Amino acid sequence: MLLCGVFISIFVRYNSTMRKEILKKVKRIVIKIGSRVLTCDDNGLDSALIGGLAGEVSHFRKKGYEIVIVSSGAVAAGRKELGLGDRPRTIPQKQAAAAIGQSKLMRAYEEAFAGHEIKVAQLLLTRDDLANRLRFLNARATIDTLLDCGIIPIINENDTVVVDEIKFGDNDNLSALVTNLVEAQLLVILTDIDGFYSADPRTDPDARLIHLVSAITREVERAAGGSASTVGTGGMATKVAAAKKVGKSGVSTLMINGKTPGNLERALTGDEVGTLFLPADTSLNRRKHWIAYTLRPVGRIIVDNGAREVLARHGRSLLPSGVVRVEGKFDRGACVRVCGPDGTEFARGIADYSSREIELIHGRKSGEIEQILGYRYGDDIIHRDNLVVL
Template sequence: MKRLVVKIGSNILADEKEGLNTKRIFSIASDIAELKDEGYEVVIVSSGAVAAGMRKLGLKHKPRDIKLKQAAAAVGQSSLMWAYERSFGEFHATVAQVLLTREDFSDRKRYINSKNTLLELLSYGVVPIVNENDTVATEEIKFGDNDNLAALVSVLVEADRLVILSDVEGLYTEDPRFNPRAELISFVEEITVDIERRSGRAGSSVGTGGMYSKVLAAKKAVSHCIAVNVINGKKKGLIRAILSGKQHGTFFKPAPCRLSHRKGWIAYNSRSKGTLVLDEGAVKALTGMGKSLLPSGIISVEGEFELGDAVNCTDLKGGRIAKGIINYSSSDLRKIMGKKTSEIEKVLGYKYSDEAIHRDNLVLL
C-alpha cells in the first residue's frame, strides 16, 4: 500500500476576503477519496485555520500580532475541520484532527508517540488532517510554515511521496508573477544552491510559505528517499494524474539512500543545544573516514547542554559539518576537550564513553 502526504496551503483553501473556499475543499476531498478507493493511505497537512478565523473576526488583512494570530487560529480551526468533515463525509470517509508543535518532533518520546498515533489512524482508514497548533505555539506561527511541517510529517509516517499543492504550476526559472517569460522547471535531479536561489523567498498574503519554503521542504523529504511534487492545487485531478505517471508541475527526484529514522530525527527534528568547533583532523575523520568524534578533536565548546542533547559540529571557519547526540555535558566536555580518551577518567573521575559523539548518533550535514 502506498502512503501519500498532501500539503494544502492557505492560498488554496482560503481567500483574504471570502474566507474558506468550501467548494475547493470538497473538490480536494473528492480526489483524495478516489485515491483511498485505489488503495492509497493519505495524510493531509492543512493550513487555513488563521485565514478562516480572519473572516470570522472581521479582519481584512493577515494579522502580524502573535496574539491576534493565535485568536484567529482558535476561531478558524473549528471551521476548517468542519469543512473537511462535511466534504469527506460525502464520500463516506472519516477524518481526524491532529495538531502538532515543534516539540512533538524535537522530543524523541513525543515523536514516536505522534508516529504511532498517525499510523494507527491510517490502519483504520482514517484521513488525518494535520496542522500546527497555532493557538499555543507562538514560535511556530512566527517562524514556521506548513511546508516544513509537511516534510517532517512525510518522514514521520514514512511516506512514499509528498505532494505540495501550490497556487502556481510549480518551480520556475524566475518568478512568473514578475517575468512572463519564466519557464517551468518540470524535473529537479538535485536541489542545489541555484535551485534554492531561483525559488526566491516571498509568500502569500494569507499564508507563511512561498516557493522557497517548498523547495526547502522538498530538500528534507528527498533526503529520506521521498519523492516530491509541487503542482497547481486549484486544478482538479492533478494528484491522480501525477500518480499515474503524467507530468504536471515540478517533480523532485528522491535521493537513492534513506537515512535511518533515528538519524533522520537527529538531523531534522532534534533541537541543537550547543556547538562544537573541531580541528582539521576531526573534520577529516568525520567526513572522510566515517569515524566517531573524540574529545581530542574538539577545539571549543559553545552553549550549555547535558548528556543526550543534540549539538552541531563546525569546522574552524564556522561551517556546519555534522550534528549528533552528545555523550558528555558541556561542563565536562570543556574539561576533556583536546585530551586523549585515556585521560578522560583521570580528569572527570569517570568515563561514560571514549567518544564525545558516537558515529551511530552522528549525521553529516
C-alpha cells in the same frame, strides 16, 4: 536561463516513465495543502475547492493508498472573525485567529469527506512533539492506527499555543517532518502555481516551468523566491527546502497547482503535472533524518581540521581530542552543531556529554575522561550512530 535549459534538455525524455515507476512503489502519501489553495479571494475557506480535493483524495484512498493531509488555513479561516483584513501581526492575534479557524477548517473537511463516506481526524503538533523521541513514536503510532482504520489524519501546527522556540516555521517544513514521521513514500505539495519555475512567474514573463528536478543544488535554491502571499507563510524557497529534506530520506516530492480541478488525480496517475523532485542519491535512515531536521540544536562544538576530515569523509565518531572548544550551555543528550575551525556547520549530532563536561575533557584522549571527570559514559563526544554530516 542555464538552470532551466539543463533540466529540460537532459531529463524531459524520461520524465513520464520515471514518474510512473516512482508511483508504482508508493503506498503512503503525505499531501500538504497551502492556505492560498484553500481560501477564496476574500480569504474565507473555499468550500467548493475543498470538496473537489476531498473527492480526489477519497478516490485514491479507496484504491488502497494511505493518505495523510498536512493542512494550512486555520489562521486564514479565523482572522475575519477578528476583523483583521491582513495577516495577523502579533503572536496573540495569530493564536486567536487559529483558535477560531481550526474548528472551521476541520468542519469543512469533515463535511467534504462525509460525502464520500470517509472519516477524518485532527492532529495538532508543535516541534517539541516531534523533537521528543517518545512523543515522536506516540504520534506515529496514533497516525498508523488511524490509517489502519481507514481514517485520514489531518495535521496542522498547534498555532494556538506555539511560540518561536517550538514552532515549525511553516507547514512546508511540517509536511517534510511528517513525511519522515509516518514513513511515507511520496510528498505532494499543493500550491497556487503550476510548479517550480526558473524564476518567479508572477514577476518574470520569461519564467519557465521545470517538470523534473533531479537534484536540489545551490542553483535550484537560488531560483526559489520568497512568498508573495499575505495569507500563507511559505514561499517557493520553503517548498524546495521541504523537498530537499524528504529527498534526504529517499522520498520524492511532487509540487502541483492545487487550485486546478483534477490536478491531484492526474499527478498521482503519472501525468506530467507540476514538478517532480527526485530524492538524493544517498539517503539518511529515519533516526538520522530526525536528528538532522527535527531536533533543534542548542549549542556548537568547534573541531579541528583533522576531526572535520575524519567525520566528514570517513563517518567516524567525534572524540574529545578533536574538539577545540564548546559554545553554549547544554545537557547530555542535546542536539548540537558540529563546526569546523572557521565556524561553518558541517555536521549535527546528539552529545554524549554536557557542555560543562566537554569544556573539561576537550583536546584530551578518551582514556583520560574518567580520570578528569571521575566517571565516563563512553569514549565519544558524539557517537557516529548519532552524528549526521550535512
